[in-house]
Amino acid sequence: MDTSIILQMVVSGAFMGLVYALIAYGFQLTFATSKSINFGQGELVMLSAFFSLTLLNLGLPYWLMVPGGLLFGAALGLVVERAGVRLALEQKSEGWILLTIILGLLGFSAAENIWGRDDRPFPTPISADALHVFGINITPLEISVAIGVFLVMGAVELFKRKTLMGKAFEAVSADRDAAELMGISATRTIMLSYGLSGMVAAMAGILISPITTVGPTMASALILKAFAVAVVAGLDSGFGVVLIGIFLGALESLTSFYLGSGWREAPGLVLLILALAVRPNGVFGKSTMRKV
Amino acid sequence: MLIVDNLHAGYGNSEVLMGASLQVKQGSVVALIGANGAGKTTTMRAISGMIRPTRGAVMLDGQPVQGHGAARIARLGLAHSPEGRKVFGPLSVEDNLLLGAFNHLPRFFGFRAKAEIELERVYELFPRLRERKGQAAGTLSGGEQQMLAIGRALMAKPKVILLDEPSMGLAPVIVQEVFNTIRRLKEAGITLLLVEQFAKSALEVADYAYVMEHGNIAVEGTPAELNQNQRVLAAYLG
Ligand SMILES: Nc1ncnc2c1ncn2[C@@H]1O[C@H](COP(=O)(O)OP(=O)(O)OP(=O)(O)O)[C@@H](O)[C@H]1O
């Protein structure tokens, strides 16, 4: 088989994989502060994408739509924290699992009712015409995905390392009680993490929609893969999710090329099953979840 | 000044503190001693808001703080250096110290410069921390972590510091160092409530002391008075 075709598949898949990594990174943000994640994160991506599309349709230029979409995602993240997570955490229960799933389902119905069931194209000023680099076709659109992913993750990491609020975020992750003793409100830090996580999810939606189109069903496809990435990479390493994301994206694209596009979802599922078999504690790691 | 009056607190349905009362006057060092499980740590937790007292009052410079969350009480000027030190392991020594001053510093940029004076003061008190300021706190030795925990509490410029078993798990030489540090804090006029297993050493630095038994203050007095008390002598200072 021609190696350049394989390489082409790997590279195109890798760009998709970066988006899975970005969504998985959103899981990491909330898990760090609260040991909880939003199981409706896929719907959050989808709703933010639809909202951004609406902004475009209202005539907003692309570059103004982006911050608008990100703000919307952050706001949804805060809603999830308030409605689905906070009470459960206060009662030290795992009710957030069910609650965030339910919120996701609500989001799904809302999207179907507001925007309909059809997949819609997502216009972008960035060209999808291929450039030839070392015999491989890469589109500016794909490059914009990579840039967007690294910009957002880089900005969040800079925030965590360089600002006092970011250090407080790390402190809450390391030891919530001790952080409270410094006057850092854990509740507000958790809110912040959900806001950031929602923003990151919105970015994922804005980046991927021009390639995949926008529709209510994008939620479940994306969440599954992001989940697989998070389970395999663990919930504490940003570098890990990027690596595993690229790996899964590449694997998917190879699979659909060799086995047919119907098998596209298989690698994510297999990876998830394998990861859960090898790490039965799954995303929650060893002791973290029950310790509280 | 810290006044604790008739404090009740516990975990779930089990009541641990049953009406503890104590006072820490401005600029004094007060020792709280007692057997394992007497409720010393629980007292500190109930004062600092880590657990909510079910009854009683905690007054910080005349202001009632009982019932507030820990973050709020910290903002009102109470620093609690908890049992087991609880430094932020993955963060650097300096970041730990900066977070100690969280309430006084700008949340985003320029916080390092604003913290300069306090940071210098802590580094002078603990030169070892300066040497290791870039190192992850979790990789420090137990003694160094204790210094960091004390330094972090000082960074807040608190009205009162609660120090829970600073000597826990440390080699005898280091324990001596810890007590020397406490002496220096006292000379600097820091107001301190100290829980210690090393009752004798604690009484040497303290201005006043309380002996806790089964969630209550059983005996109180100046160190001289407690040293005369046969029961206290036999049980805690033997
Ligand atoms: N998190 C907790 N949950 C339930 N019970 C607790 C908890 N922490 C302490 N206790 C109980 O409360 C009582 C008092 O404990 P506390 O830690 O306050 O004692 P202490 O005087 O600090 O002891 P030590 O000298 O060993 O540190 C003990 O009986 C202990 O078992």
Ligand SMILES: [Mg+2]
């Ligand atoms: Mg104790």
